Amino acid sequence: MAAAPPASRTPGTPQLEGGDGALSRRHAKDRAMTVLLGVVVAITLAVLVWVLFYVAAQGLKYLGPTFLTQTPPGNPALPGGGFANGIVGSFIIVGIATLISVPLGIAAAIAVVEYGGRLAAATSFVTDVLVGVPSIVTGAFVYALWVTHFGYSGLAGSIALALIMLPLITRATAEMLRLVPDVLREASAALGVSKSRTIVSVVLPSATAGIITGVMLAVARAMGETAPLLLTALGNDLFMQTNPTQRMSTLSLQIFDNAITGFQTAQARAWAGALTLILIVLVLTIAARLIGRRATTARS
Amino acid sequence: MTAPASPSTAAMAEWLRGRANPADRAFRAVVLGVAGLVLLVLLGTAAFLVAQAWPAIQHYGFFSFLGSDRWAPSDAVAKSTHPNPYGILQFMYGTAITSLIGMLIAVPVAVAVALFITQIAPAWLYRPLTYVVDLLAAIPSVVYGFWGIFALIPALHPIVNFLTSTLGNIPVIGAVFAGPFFGVSYFTAGVVLAIMVLPIVTAICREVFAVTPVDEKEAALALGMTRWEMLRTAVLPRARSGITGASILGLGRALGETIAVTMVIGNSVLSITASIFGQGATMPSVIANEFTEATEPFHLSSLFVVALWLLIIALVVNVAGKLVVRRTREDIV
Numbered sequence: 194m195a196a197a198p199p200a201s202r203t204p205g206t207p208q209l210e211g212g213d214g215a216l217s218r219r220h221a222k223d224r225a226m227t228v229l230l231g232v233v234v235a236i237t238l239a240v241l242v243w244v245l246f247y248v249a250a251q252g253l254k255y256l257g258p259t260f261l262t263q264t265p266p267g268n269p270a271l272p273g274g275g276f277a278n279g280i281v282g283s284f285i286i287v288g289i290a291t292l293i294s295v296p297l298g299i300a301a302a303i304a305v306v307e308y309g310g311r312l313a314a315a316t317s318f319v320t321d322v323l324v325g326v327p328s329i330v331t332g333a334f335v336y337a338l339w340v341t342h343f344g345y346s347g348l349a350g351s352i353a354l355a356l357i358m359l360p361l362i363t364r365a366t367a368e369m370l371r372l373v374p375d376v377l378r379e380a381s382a383a384l385g386v387s388k389s390r391t392i393v394s395v396v397l398p399s400a401t402a403g404i405i406t407g408v409m410l411a412v413a414r415a416m417g418e419t420a421p422l423l424l425t426a427l428g429n430d431l432f433m434q435t436n437p438t439q440r441m442s443t444l445s446l447q448i449f450d451n452a453i454t455g456f457q458t459a460q461a462r463a464w465a466g467a468l469t470l471i472l473i474v475l476v477l478t479i480a481a482r483l484i485g486r487r488a489t490t491a492r493s
Numbered sequence: 494m495t496a497p498a499s500p501s502t503a504a505m506a507e508w509l510r511g512r513a514n515p516a517d518r519a520f521r522a523v524v525l526g527v528a529g530l531v532l533l534v535l536l537g538t539a540a541f542l543v544a545q546a547w548p549a550i551q552h553y554g555f556f557s558f559l560g561s562d563r564w565a566p567s568d569a570v571a572k573s574t575h576p577n578p579y580g581i582l583q584f585m586y587g588t589a590i591t592s593l594i595g596m597l598i599a600v601p602v603a604v605a606v607a608l609f610i611t612q613i614a615p616a617w618l619y620r621p622l623t624y625v626v627d628l629l630a631a632i633p634s635v636v637y638g639f640w641g642i643f644a645l646i647p648a649l650h651p652i653v654n655f656l657t658s659t660l661g662n663i664p665v666i667g668a669v670f671a672g673p674f675f676g677v678s679y680f681t682a683g684v685v686l687a688i689m690v691l692p693i694v695t696a697i698c699r700e701v702f703a704v705t706p707v708d709e710k711e712a713a714l715a716l717g718m719t720r721w722e723m724l725r726t727a728v729l730p731r732a733r734s735g736i737t738g739a740s741i742l743g744l745g746r747a748l749g750e751t752i753a754v755t756m757v758i759g760n761s762v763l764s765i766t767a768s769i770f771g772q773g774a775t776m777p778s779v780i781a782n783e784f785t786e787a788t789e790p791f792h793l794s795s796l797f798v799v800a801l802w803l804l805i806i807a808l809v810v811n812v813a814g815k816l817v818v819r820r821t822r823e824d825i826v
Contacts, residue, residue, distance in 0.1 A: 223719035230613060233605040234622070240688060241629050247644045248636060297527050304528035308511060308521065316528040319535050325742075325811030326538065326804065327749025329777045333784075333800040337541040356534060363531065388511040389520030417633025420751035420781050427785065445635050449752060452639045467636045478631040482624060 245471070252468025255461040261469075265430050269451065269459040276466045278433040279447035283473075285435065286347050286426060286443055287415045290354035295408055297355075298362030299397075305363070306370040307392055317367070323360035331356050332421030340425060347434070347441030350426030354418060358411040365407025369400040406485035413477035417470060419445040444470050542801045549794035553577040558798055562586070564762040564779065566789040579795035581802065583765045587679065587775040588806075591754060592747040594683025594769065599691045600740050606691075607698035612724055623699070630692035638756030641685045646676040646757070653680065653770055674770040677759035682775070685753050690743040697742065697818060701735030702728055734817055741814030749807050751777035776803040 260275035305317045335353040343349070373396050381391040397404075422428075428446040429439070444466055451463035507513045511521035552574055561580025568578040610622045657672035705728045713723040759772025760782055766773050774782070776799050787793035 219719050219722065223721040226721040226724075227613060230605045230609040233602055234609045234614075237602060237606055237629075237691065238625060241625065243644065244632060244637070244640050244688075247640055251643075297530065300524050300527035301531050304524045308525060312525055312528055312532075316531045319532050321815055322808060322811060323531070323535060325745045325749075325807055325814075326535075327751065327777060327807050329749070329751045329780050330538065330542070330800050330804045330807070333545075333780065333797060334538040334541050336784075337545045337797075338537065359531065359534070382505075382508055387514055387517050388508055389517045392520070413631060417631075417635065419633070419635045420777065423781055424784050445633060448635050448639065449756075452635070452642070453756065463639060467639055470633055471636060474631050474633060475628070478628065 248464065248467050248471055251464035252466075254464065256465040256468055260462065260465045264432055265447070265451070265459075265462065267431065269454050270456045272458040272461070274462065276442075276444055276447045276462065276469070278429070279442040279444040279466065280469065281433060281435065282347060282426070282429075282441040283416060283443040283445070285437055286350045286422070286441060287354060287412060289348065289351035289437060290358055290415055291408070291412055293351065293355035294358040294362055294411070298359050298408075298411075299366050299404065301359070301363045302366035302370055303392060303397075305367045307388075307396065316363075320360045320363045320367075323356075324364065328353075328357055328418055329420040329424070332424035335421065336424045343438075345425065345427035345440045347426050347437035347439065350422045350441065350443070351437065353421040353425045354415040357418060357421065358415050361411040361414065362407055365410070366400070366404050369403030369407070370396060372403070373399050402484055402487060406481045409477050409481035409484070413474045413481070416474055416477070417445060419443075419449050422446050423449075444473075539801075539804065542797055542804060546794055546797035546801050549579065549791040549798055552791055553579065553795075558795070558802075559585075562765045564774075566783070566787070566792045566795075569789045569791055571790040579791065579798070581776070581795075581799055583762065584774055584776040584779050584799060585802070586765045587758065587773040587778070588748050588803075590679050590769060590773075591682040591686055591758070591775055592744055594680060595686030595690055595747045596740055596744055598684065598687035599694055599743060600736070602687070603691055603694035603698055603739070603743075604736060606695050607702050608724060608728070610695075611699055611702040612728060613720070626695050627692050629688065634689070634750065634753045635756075637685050637689060638753035641681060641753060641757040642676075645684065646681060649681060649684065650674070650676070657770060668767045669769055671768040672770060675759070675772070677757050677772055678768075678770045679758065679766070679773050680769045682754045682758040683769075685757055686747045686750055689750060689753065690747050693746055694739045694743040697739035698732070698736055701732045701739070705731055734820065738814050738816075738818035738820075741810060741817060745807055745811040745814055748775075748810065749777060749803065751781050754778050755781045776800075776806075 259273065261280065262277050263273070263275040264278045265274040265276065266272075301316055301320065305313045305320075332353050335349055335356065339349045339352055340346075377395050377399060378391055381395045382388075386395070422443055422445065426443060426446065427440045428442045428450060430442055430447065430450065434441050448463045448466040448470065451459040451466070454460070504513070511517045554574075554577070557575075557577040558579060558581045560577065560582075562583040563578070563580045564583065565578045606626060610619060610626075614622060653674045654672070656670055657674060660670035661667050661672060663670075709727045709731075710723055713727040714720075718726065754775055755778040758774060758778055760774050760778060761772040762774050762779060780796050780800055780803075783792070784796055787796055
């Protein structure tokens with residue numbers, strides 16, 4: 194860095210010959226760049242640790258049985274209460290979204306990998322495009338499609354999350370199906386087993402672990418989504434709502450609503466909520482990686 | 494097509510197409526039906542957004558939204574068509590500047606992290622480092638926003654105060670770095686976006702660096718190059734279009750990010766703020782903020798116009814990124 198590079202004929206090509214000074218300068222530069230890259234990695238890890246520890250420190254102040262079992266007080270300025278309704282709402286909404294998106298996502302992946310053809314190629318391309326659609330746009334779509342007819346509801350939130358999970362699951366499943374060796378399909382066909390039967394009983398089972406990993410990562414992503422739910426499930430801070438045809442709260446919505454109030458009491462609840470949400474998402478993510486890792490090591 | 498197929502090849506072709514028996518045909522129909530449904534999701538998203546945006550587009554004209562940077566729903570009068578009170582240029586600017594700041598920070602860091610993980614760190618560190626960087630992507634957007642308000646903003650204050658008192662005094666471009674800084678700003682949103690897109694850009698860069706041919710790296714070292722010289726001459730030039738593609742895909746993610754940005758940008762909708770340390774709004778943030786309270790004439794419909802533009806921009810950016818990354822992979826293999 195400090196040492197000026199020796200005049201070289203082609204820009205970017207290091208000067209390989211030269212006196213002792215040039216050589217030691219090049220080694221010094223090499224060491225400096227190695228240290229620099231190491232420092233950047235260290236800063237990146239420090240940011241992760243900073244976020245996790247800050248949320249843990251703030252969240253632990255209020256996280257407890259009260260928080261996990263009670264609903265928020267009617268007035269956000271009051272202390273006490275918790276996000277029980279949001280936690281339950283998150284699991285119901287994401288649960289329904291999973292029930293919708295998993296079969297559809299796997300079926301679409303089967304079409305892409307096992308059948309091919311023009312429709313399947315288009316689906317493969319559109320799946321990639323859908324991953325890039327902003328989640329708030331998906332929320333606006335579900336508002337227009339569903340909420341304008343049936344009103345805000347947990348179910349509308351589930352549909353929005355299902356649409357967000359669908360391309361993630363399709364992509365992960367397709368990737369896993371491509372890894373299943375053709376020998377298995379051929380052996381099954383040679384035994385006189387039909388194609389549909391081969392897919393269901395030979396191809397899918399050998400890709401199960403990988404598919405589960407993909408689904409769990411999609412569930413983790415859906416758990417943390419907030420923006421599309423603002424336009425669909427809307428939130429309901431007053432009481433525990435378990436009927437998905439009604440307005441429902443989720444953990445993410447309650448964190449957002451309580452975080453942006455000016456009240457420290459509400460913010461204390463929001464920090465406990467943020468810690469709860471991070472823990473749920475991290476458990477899902479790490480479990481997914483462990484399952485995925487076992488799947489890949491078993492195959493090779 | 495060419496030679497008449499023997500009965501067994503014909504049967505095999507039938508099997509492959511999944512039409513050999515009724516159960517196969519039914520299964521094939523269901524699976525391809527779902528594949529068609531996926532196409533409908535994209536078409537439906539576009540169609541429903543256009544349908545909801547249509548009243549405002551018809552009333553004010555499609556391009557009149559791009560004619561101003563003033564969004565003032567309370568000025569909207571049902572009968573008046575001119576001027577359009579729903580200018581959206583400031584949202585486009587906000588989305589562009591926050592994403593740009595995010596990418597300017599995230600791309601160099603991502604390249605450095607990916608280089609370190611694939612080329613410098615010992616092999617046993619590869620997997621742990623990869624996992625840990627990926628964990629940054631697992632933290633929900635709403636948590637980043639909340640953390641941004643209470644932990645990041647206080648940490649940014651001294652840095653920004655330094656920048657406003659130095660760069661802010663330069664004539665002409667000083668306006669871009671001018672104070673005062675109240676915490677929530679384009680810049681704050683850009684820093685949060687940088688952290689959020691870092692894992693995506695890193696993951697693609699890692700993939701690109703990992704496939705540099707070993708013989709080229711060995712050739713560089715055999716010429717007596719140091720490791721850094723080898724990285725600069727054998728690894729980085731080859732990866733240039735891969736890094737470009739990764740950056741475009743990261744950009745696609747950044748410009749759609751909603752909740753975290755909404756929490757730290759200040760949500761000022763009345764004009765473009767010249768300073769990056771000033772408050773503003775982005776296309777997603779105005780939708781999230783005003784959607785459920787849109788009561789003025791054509792207010793909700795105009796928000797759908799914003800959503801439609803956001804969809805168009807996101808699609809263009811993502812498809813471009815996909816094409817660049819795909820071309821890179823073909824180049825390498």
